[in-house]
Amino acid sequence: MTDAISLLRQFTVENKEYTSDNDRFIFGDLAYPKDIKTNYLVYGTGKDGTPRDYYTLESIVFLLKNVELQHANYVKTAAEKGISAISRPDRKELLSYLTGQTNTADRIDRNAPIDVVAMQRPLQVKRPAEDPRLDPTKIARLEDDDFQKLKDRIEKKLEATTKEMTANQIRPLSGALSAEAILKLRAKFRATARDKIVDFKENEDQLETVAETQPVTADTFEVLQRERTWRNRTTVLQSTGKNFAKNIFLILNSIKAKEEGEQKQELLAAQRSPTRDLTVRAPVEGYSRYNQERFVPRDDTDEFKIDIHGSYHGLTLKTVTEGVQPNKLTSTTNVVPKPIPDKVDVPVSKRVSRTPIIVIPPALTSLITRYNCKELLEDLKYISTDEGKASGIKRDGDILIQRKKGNLTVPYRITDDPVRLTKQDWDERVVAVFAQGPAWQFKGWPWSGNPVEIFQKIKAYHVKWSQLKTDANIAKWSVQLIELDQNKRHLDCARLRTFWDSLDAFIAKHKPYLRY
Incomplete structure (x- = not known):
């Protein structure tokens, strides 16, 4: 109910x-x-x-x-x-x-x-307009009449069943059988009832x-x-819990995309390796005036077929007079040596890096700079640029951070000089960019330095104080905000974890062949 x-x-x-x-x-x-x-x-x-x-x-x-x-x-x-x-x-x-x-x-x-x-x-249910309305007392009387008819029908069936039973069919067991016989029949009935198949129709x-x-x-x-029937043998087996198909298929598609990305990367590396040049080069011989005569025919002896290098040494007079051709001696000319193949120089193809790249602003007025990016992204704790400078750690060139992910660490390359990046880096490895606000930050960048087009291909973030107003340009662009409190440093870890969660989802969807 x-x-x-x-x-x-x-x-x-x-x-x-x-x-x-x-x-x-x-x-x-x-x-x-x-x-x-x-x-x-x-x-x-x-x-x-x-x-x-x-x-x-x-x-x-x-x-x-x-x-x-x-x-x-x-x-x-x-x-x-x-x-x-x-x-x-x-x-x-x-x-x-x-x-x-x-x-x-x-x-x-x-x-x-x-x-x-x-x-x-x-x-x-409402009655049609043409039906006469019944009086309430008449409705109650009709319901009582229906109930009485049902009761009479059941009593008639009971009386008919009783009349069919005759006295010959009913006899006392105690008078015809002894107590031991009754016990034997009862035991026999119980033994056969276990193996008996009950007919469903009779039941x-x-x-x-x-x-x-x-x-x-x-x-x-x-x-x-x-x-009303609330549950039956079919509905009771149907689960009413949550459906996890969406999450499971998302994980499987991510793993599939990652595997396909690795295979695609190996195929590209194999295609980029130059074809081996296995052409055999003959050694260069020095000049000899005797060797060059091999290629020039002798005009004075060519028509007589005279071998000027032949000899009759070791032949008898009979052999010569009978016209037997003497065995031609081996020519004493220099035999051209077979060319020896040189060692083939096969250039080794450069291994393609799978380390993601994050671009940060070069200006020191930004909340994230080269002096505090390691503490901010690796340790999930904010320190000011002045504190990073005072630590005395030199951070020239690109910075490599190790992001802790469970029991593993994943490297990320941080740079504030995007001009040094190649087109291949922009297309394959750059995964995130921290925008400061002014549009001149993207001068000299790919895609004509247009922030709107850049943020369609690369995930964009902006670090700001939660107490301050958002920059006008940042509000117009597709940029995810990371709001930090100026005084509550214990909130930094939770808010920076959202950055890594969103970046992992972006890499899994657009660049799954990278390490993340």
């Missing part, structure tokens, strides 16, 4: 309209008195032996209708109208539950008794018969008329 506060929450979440008259609230076909007690426990009751007290439906509805009022004005208005006000500790949790932001509330007492008697009967018929034979009173009849 639906309680009043659950029905009110359903109508509020689904933006359904409910009406009210002098002494009750009407929710569709159900109505509740205004002074009915809900199961929402009043703060401070039910503890240390104090009796439990619950808010009325009228108090909760009045809070919903005046939620825009401040609590003091709300209490004053409720007192003027004679309505008990909701206490301040219960206000926020009760509104979150009624508006659907939470599925339950800690102050709801599930064991609280529901005032069923106080709940009104369902409103009757259903038996349940219907039992339901029909049970006596129906006026109270039972009224309850059955208003009974």
Whole structure:
């Protein structure tokens, strides 16, 4: 059975309209008195032996209708109208539950008794205009007649069942069987009942018969008329908790983008490495006037096919006179050596850095400078520029900070000289920039030095005192403010953590291949 506060929450979440008259609230076909007690426990009751007290439906509805009022004005208005006000500790949790932001509330007492008697009967559907209106006394008489007809029908079924049973079918077991035989039959029935499969059809018929034979009173009849199915075997298995799919898919997409970014970086590095030049170069020979004669034909002996380098040494006269060609001796000319490949010089490709870069203002009037950026971003504590100078630590060139993230440390490069950065650094590694306010800070920067276009590609921040007014240019640009208190240094850590959280989200979305 639906309680009043659950029905009110359903109508509020689904933006359904409910009406009210002098002494009750009407929710569709159900109505509740205004002074009915809900199961929402009043703060401070039910503890240390104090009796439990619950808010009325009228108090909760009045809070919903005046939620825009401040609590003091709300209490004053409720007192003027004679309505008990909701206490301040219960206000926020009760509104979150009624508006659907939470599925339950800690102050709801599930064991609280529901005032069923106080709940009104369902409103009757209006009759068509052509139907005659019945007199109230006649309506009551018709309801009594219907109840009497139902009672008579049940009694007839009981009488018919009794008449069908004959005397031959009924016999006393005690006279035909002994006590031992009855015990044996009972044990046998129990043993076979464990293995017997009950027919659902027979069981259903038996349940219907039992339901029909049970006596129906006026109270039972009224309850059955208003009974509604709240949960069944399907809805009880459906979870009503929060849906974590959005957060889980966000984490999985971040991991996927990070892995794809690393693979893309390795592919770019492989493409940038120059192709190896494996061309074999022959050694350069010195000048020799004998070697050059190899390429010039001899005009005086070419037509006679005379080998001027040949010899008859070791041949007999018979061999020469018979015209046998002597074996040609190996030419004594210098044999051209095979070219020996030189050692191939393969240039080693430069490793691409994955360290993120943060650009800070060069002016010492900014709240973040090269003299305090390490304490501000690494230690999450603000110190002035003068204190950083007085420490005596030299900070020339770029500054490398180690951001602590759990049990790991992640390096970040801090620079106040953006002119030294290459185009590749701007496109791949620069993740954040601290804006001071004047537009001349971005002179000589990429994207024509336009702050609007720069802040679309790089996350922008501005550090300011919370007591001072925001700069006009900063207010126009897409810049996230980091407001520090001039005197409360214990608040620095919490406010600077928001900087790292937003920067991590930006890197995960736009440059996941970097270390962060």
